[in-house]
Amino acid sequence: MMEMGKYLKRVGDDLWFTETDRDNLKIDYRIKDIVFSETSPFQHIMILDSYDFGRMLVLDDAIQTTAKEGYIYNEMITHIPLNIHPNPKNILIIGGGDCGAAREVAKYPNVERIDMVEIDEMVVQASKAHLKEVSGDLSDPRVNFIFDDGASYVKQKRDYLYDVVIIDSSDPVGPALKLFELEFYTDVYNALAEDGLMACQSESPVFYSEMMVNINSRLRSLYPIVKLYLATVPTYPGGFWSFTIGSKKYKDTNPDAFDKETKYVNKDILESCFALPNFVKERLEID
Amino acid sequence: MMEMGKYLKRVGDDLWFTETDRDNLKIDYRIKDIVFSETSPFQHIMILDSYDFGRMLVLDDAIQTTAKEGYIYNEMITHIPLNIHPNPKNILIIGGGDCGAAREVAKYPNVERIDMVEIDEMVVQASKAHLKEVSGDLSDPRVNFIFDDGASYVKQKRDYLYDVVIIDSSDPVGPALKLFELEFYTDVYNALAEDGLMACQSESPVFYSEMMVNINSRLRSLYPIVKLYLATVPTYPGGFWSFTIGSKKYKDTNPDAFDKETKYVNKDILESCFALPNFVKERLEID
Numbered sequence: 001m002m003e004m005g006k007y008l009k010r011v012g013d014d015l016w017f018t019e020t021d022r023d024n025l026k027i028d029y030r031i032k033d034i035v036f037s038e039t040s041p042f043q044h045i046m047i048l049d050s051y052d053f054g055r056m057l058v059l060d061d062a063i064q065t066t067a068k069e070g071y072i073y074n075e076m077i078t079h080i081p082l083n084i085h086p087n088p089k090n091i092l093i094i095g096g097g098d099c100g101a102a103r104e105v106a107k108y109p110n111v112e113r114i115d116m117v118e119i120d121e122m123v124v125q126a127s128k129a130h131l132k133e134v135s136g137d138l139s140d141p142r143v144n145f146i147f148d149d150g151a152s153y154v155k156q157k158r159d160y161l162y163d164v165v166i167i168d169s170s171d172p173v174g175p176a177l178k179l180f181e182l183e184f185y186t187d188v189y190n191a192l193a194e195d196g197l198m199a200c201q202s203e204s205p206v207f208y209s210e211m212m213v214n215i216n217s218r219l220r221s222l223y224p225i226v227k228l229y230l231a232t233v234p235t236y237p238g239g240f241w242s243f244t245i246g247s248k249k250y251k252d253t254n255p256d257a258f259d260k261e262t263k264y265v266n267k268d269i270l271e272s273c274f275a276l277p278n279f280v281k282e283r284l285e286i287d
Numbered sequence: 288m289m290e291m292g293k294y295l296k297r298v299g300d301d302l303w304f305t306e307t308d309r310d311n312l313k314i315d316y317r318i319k320d321i322v323f324s325e326t327s328p329f330q331h332i333m334i335l336d337s338y339d340f341g342r343m344l345v346l347d348d349a350i351q352t353t354a355k356e357g358y359i360y361n362e363m364i365t366h367i368p369l370n371i372h373p374n375p376k377n378i379l380i381i382g383g384g385d386c387g388a389a390r391e392v393a394k395y396p397n398v399e400r401i402d403m404v405e406i407d408e409m410v411v412q413a414s415k416a417h418l419k420e421v422s423g424d425l426s427d428p429r430v431n432f433i434f435d436d437g438a439s440y441v442k443q444k445r446d447y448l449y450d451v452v453i454i455d456s457s458d459p460v461g462p463a464l465k466l467f468e469l470e471f472y473t474d475v476y477n478a479l480a481e482d483g484l485m486a487c488q489s490e491s492p493v494f495y496s497e498m499m500v501n502i503n504s505r506l507r508s509l510y511p512i513v514k515l516y517l518a519t520v521p522t523y524p525g526g527f528w529s530f531t532i533g534s535k536k537y538k539d540t541n542p543d544a545f546d547k548e549t550k551y552v553n554k555d556i557l558e559s560c561f562a563l564p565n566f567v568k569e570r571l572e573i574d
Contacts, residue, residue: 016313023317023338024337025314025315025317025339026315027312027313028312028315030310030311030312050311051310051311052309052312052494069493206356206521232517232519234524234525234526234527238521238526239520239525263564263565263566264566265564265565266568268562269562271562272558272560272562273559275558277550277552277553278550278551278552279550281553
C-alpha cells in the first residue's frame, strides 16, 4: 500500500480515494484516474475519475458532486425555490463552484441575472474544464461570476432586492463556516426583496441533525415561512440530505407550472420532497 | 493491521468492519464489539456493535439492518402493503429473519395470523437475543415461525388465500437467489387471495437498477397493478432503496386510516414514497 497525499492510496494496481471526515465511517471509492489535483488558497481541489460515479469534485477529503448523480443535489437546491417564487428574475447563488446550480437556474428564461459568488475561483475553473457533466461548461451570459467571500459580499448588498438567494455551501468547516451563522442569514434576509425567499443545503438529518436543527431555528427567527425538504444523495454519507427554505411571502410549490428538463425533479417530487419521516419531524419539533 | 476472519480487521486499537460486496466501493464501519459471530448452514452471521449505527446484523459481508435505522426498511416493507389492503388478516412473511417486519405487522390488531418463513433459524435466534432494538424479542402469539426454504414453502401453499405476502429477502445471491425468479413470484401469486397483494424489497435503483427493472417486469406479467416505491436507507450503498407492490385488486394507500406508532412512516410518507424521480421512471419506462 502506497500513500499518495492525504486522501489517495494505491493498493496493488488499484487507486482508492477515502472520505475520512467521519471518525467511525470511511467510504472508499476505486479511482481510474486523477484528472486534476491542486491546492488553492482555500483548500485542496481534486477531480477524480471514479468507477462507480464517474468524475467527482473533491474538496479536501469530501466529495462535493459527481458526474453520475450530482444532478440530484443541484436540481433540488434550485428548482424547489424557483418553483415556489412565481416570477424570479434576480438570483444570487452563494458557493456552488461546480456551476451545477447556476446551470439549473439558467433553464429559466424569465431569470434576468444570476450572480454567483464563489470564494475559490480554482473550483470553478476546474469544474468548467474537467467536470462538464455537472458544470455544462457554463457560459450563459446572464451568469455573473464574482470570486469573493459570500458572507462579505451579501453584507454589502443590503436592499439589493434579490428574488431568490441559493446558499450552495460546502460543509460547515473551513471557508464555509460563516455561511451557517445567524449574522449571515440576517444579511441574506436584507438582500432579499420583500417577497423574496432563500434556500440552503442544511446537512444530513442522520449524521448532522444538530446543524439541521440550528439552521431551522435561525431561519425561523427571521422568516415567517420556513420549510425543510429532503432528497437522497448517493454520495453523501447516510443517503438523506436536507434543504431549508426561508421565505418572506410565498409558501407552496406550484407543480403544474413546472416544465423543465431534469433527471430527478418533476411535478411529483416538487410536492413529495416536503413529506418528512417522523424522526425528522421530531428533531424539528413539527407535528 | 490484523485480519480477523474475512470481514473484520484491527487497525491500531480500532476494530473495523468492511462491506466488500461491491468492487468499486467499500464502506468501513468502526466497531465497538463483536456481540455474536457464528457460521450457520447457510451463511456467516454476525451481530456487531458499531459506533455510528449501534448493533448491526451482518450476513456474510453485507449489513442487513441496524439498531439505529433498521426501522426505516422494516416499516416501509410492511405498512405500505398493509395500508393498501383494507382488511388484511392472514399475512405471510418470507425471509425477515431479523423479526423487524413481523414486529411491524403485529401492530395491526385485525391481523389474525403471521406466518414467517425464514430459511436460517440462527438469524432469528441471534436477532431475538442480541438485536432487540429491531426484533423487539418478538413473541406475539399470532406469529408462526417456520424454518424452511421460502420458495418451497410457498409452492405448497397454492390457494392458501393469504391477504398480504411480504418478501423480505436479502440480496439476490446465495440462499435468496430463488426469491427473485418468475417461478417463485408465480407461486406467491397463487398463494394470495383473489384480492391479495404482495410487497418485496426490489434492490437499489442506483447500483442494482437492472434487478429492480427485472422484478418490475416479472410482476407486471402476473399482476394488473404493479407499483414501485422508495425510501432512503442510510446503511445501504447509494442511499436509495426500492420496494415493489404486486396487487390483484387494491391500488392506493389510504393515509387517513393510518394510526400506527412509527419512526419513519406517516400519512405523508404513505403517499410521497410513490413519487419517483425521473431517472427511476426512465428505468421503469413509466411516464
